[in-house]
Amino acid sequence: MESIQENCGVFGIYTTRKCVYDIYQGIDFLQHRGQSYCGISTYNLAIDRIQQIDFLDSTKDDPDNDLSFGREINHVTHHGKVIDTFTDEELKSLKGNWGIGHVSLWERQPMKWQTGLGEIAVAFSGNVINSDELMKEMMDRGKSFYKSYDIETLSKVIIEEPDIESGLRALATKVKGAYSLVVLTKDGVYAARDKYGFRPLMLGKGTDGYAVSSESRAIQNLGMENVRDVRPGEIVLINETGIHTVGQVESPRTAHCAFEWAYTASIDSIIDGVYVQEARNHLGAHLAQRDLDEGGISADFVSPVPLSGIGHALGYHQRAGINYQEVFLYHRYADRSYMQVTQIAREKMAKRKLSVLPYAVKDRKIVLCDDSIVRGTQIMNKVRDLKTPAHGKSMSALPARLSCIPVISGYRPGPMMNSLPDSSCRRVILPRWINYGK
Amino acid sequence: MPTGDITTMDQLREIEAWIAQRIGAESVKFNTLDAFVSALMMPREDVCLRCFDGKDPLAG
Numbered sequence: 141m142e143s144i145q146e147n148c149g150v151f152g153i154y155t156t157r158k159c160v161y162d163i164y165q166g167i168d169f170l171q172h173r174g175q176s177y178c179g180i181s182t183y184n185l186a187i188d189r190i191q192q193i194d195f196l197d198s199t200k201d202d203p204d205n206d207l208s209f210g211r212e213i214n215h216v217t218h219h220g221k222v223i224d225t226f227t228d229e230e231l232k233s234l235k236g237n238w239g240i241g242h243v244s245l246w247e248r249q250p251m252k253w254q255t256g257l258g259e260i261a262v263a264f265s266g267n268v269i270n271s272d273e274l275m276k277e278m279m280d281r282g283k284s285f286y287k288s289y290d291i292e293t294l295s296k297v298i299i300e301e302p303d304i305e306s307g308l309r310a311l312a313t314k315v316k317g318a319y320s321l322v323v324l325t326k327d328g329v330y331a332a333r334d335k336y337g338f339r340p341l342m343l344g345k346g347t348d349g350y351a352v353s354s355e356s357r358a359i360q361n362l363g364m365e366n367v368r369d370v371r372p373g374e375i376v377l378i379n380e381t382g383i384h385t386v387g388q389v390e391s392p393r394t395a396h397c398a399f400e401w402a403y404t405a406s407i408d409s410i411i412d413g414v415y416v417q418e419a420r421n422h423l424g425a426h427l428a429q430r431d432l433d434e435g436g437i438s439a440d441f442v443s444p445v446p447l448s449g450i451g452h453a454l455g456y457h458q459r460a461g462i463n464y465q466e467v468f469l470y471h472r473y474a475d476r477s478y479m480q481v482t483q484i485a486r487e488k489m490a491k492r493k494l495s496v497l498p499y500a501v502k503d504r505k506i507v508l509c510d511d512s513i514v515r516g517t518q519i520m521n522k523v524r525d526l527k528t529p530a531h532g533k534s535m536s537a538l539p540a541r542l543s544c545i546p547v548i549s550g551y552r553p554g555p556m557m558n559s560l561p562d563s564s565c566r567r568v569i570l571p572r573w574i575n576y577g578k
Numbered sequence: 579m580p581t582g583d584i585t586t587m588d589q590l591r592e593i594e595a596w597i598a599q600r601i602g603a604e605s606v607k608f609n610t611l612d613a614f615v616s617a618l619m620m621p622r623e624d625v626c627l628r629c630f631d632g633k634d635p636l637a638g
Contacts, residue, residue: 422617
């Protein structure tokens with residue numbers, strides 16, 4: 141069984157001043173990519189042992205925190221969201237001018253290692269298809285594993301090589317799957333993207349440093365500018381003198397994950413030269429075009445399921461010439477419904493995060509747009525909410541438009557899609573879609 | 579429960595009708611695969627569509 145991990149976010153930075161607050165903000169800007177775990181590692185050249193001991197005392201409740209005595213890397217990870225978990229004390233104690241951060245659904249990262257190459261910390265976004273195979277091969281050679289995380293396997297592949305660059309090259313030959321990865325070392329922050337470029341990875345530049353991020357929004361919102369995407373197969377080192385390409389593995393083809401533009405990424409990001417917002421507008425416009433081609437549609441307005449459906453609904457509105465109107469109030473403090481583990485928890489969360497605007501929908505006919513159906517939980521609840529008798533008879537007819545084609549399998553846009561056979565979406569996942577719509 | 583490969587618009591419409599009935603919508607429409615890819619404004623061969631068409635980009 142291949143491990144399931146996707147939608148994580150990585151961030152790395154090298155600055156001329158203390159970097160932890162930039163990392164903290166950076167991973168907060170990537171929070172939509174995973175809310176289960178978060179972590180920061182910084183490279184502290186002038187480590188203060190006394191302060192570390194004090195700090196360890198203050199954080200002893202969390203057994204996974206790992207501030208080893210006298211080492212160079214300061215390291216704190218948490219279960220939960222960035223702004224909910226990191227304390228001021230921890231942020232003060234994460235010293236140094238360069239570091240990495242991570243937000244995740246499954247694996248607690250970064251992972252820190254004492255190695256022959258010095259102390260390093262590693263974090264990645266993606267999924268390793270052949271991790272069982274790689275682990276077995278290493279275990280046969282006497283290696284052992286702590287949690288069987290993908291990040292553990294990736295780290296060990298790197299650590300076995302004589303230097304980090306060779307390690308990152310070895311990843312490209314040994315690892316099957318997707319990874320956008322950062323490695324914190326004494327020389328700076330290494331960043332590598334798998335040779336297919338499945339997951340996004342953007343480089344940035346500011347007045348006092350350089351950064352790398354799963355999404356450009358973290359760079360933009362830190363007041364830095366996007367430099368370019370890391371190329372598929374490229375190995376980059378970020379240090380005090382800038383962004384350096386230190387390796388380039390041959391890329392057999394490009395295979396950017398289509399879900400990033402349609403679903404995963406934030407609408408203010410640009411990935412591999414394509415604005416997420418523009419792609420979503422086009423997706424909505426294409427849906428409208430299909431309706432126009434198939435005889436048109438009559439409605440008072442087109443409305444999104446927020447926030448995911450907004451770009452799509454705007455595109456639909458622009459192409460169809462039907463007015464745009466919000467019909468839900470978004471509860472910004474609720475989580476995305478697909479992150480919740482049980483069906484009941486998901487339904488409760490889906491119910492909680494969007495409330496109908498009764499004035500907007502009263503006696504109106506709307507076209508409802510969203511990005512996709514993952515489990516069907518959200519769209520079913522929203523249709524039900526809109527169609528209550530209190531909203532008038534017009535609402536009994538409610539066309540729904542979904543920008544993504546139905547999902548079947550593969551690189552797992554959400555972590556539990558294929559692991560929960562009881563979910564309604566499972567049935568939507570089953571068909572294979574080949575060559576239709578010519 | 580609809581299963582199997584979908585290769586025609588009629589089959590697409592069939593599953594759309596099935597989903598519409600399940601979620602209580604008047605109708606459901608998805609983008610076609612071609613429309614989806616063209617919205618991304620990049621060559622089809624540069625995008626991983628495995629979640630949609632089942633083709634593994636690693637298979638070459």
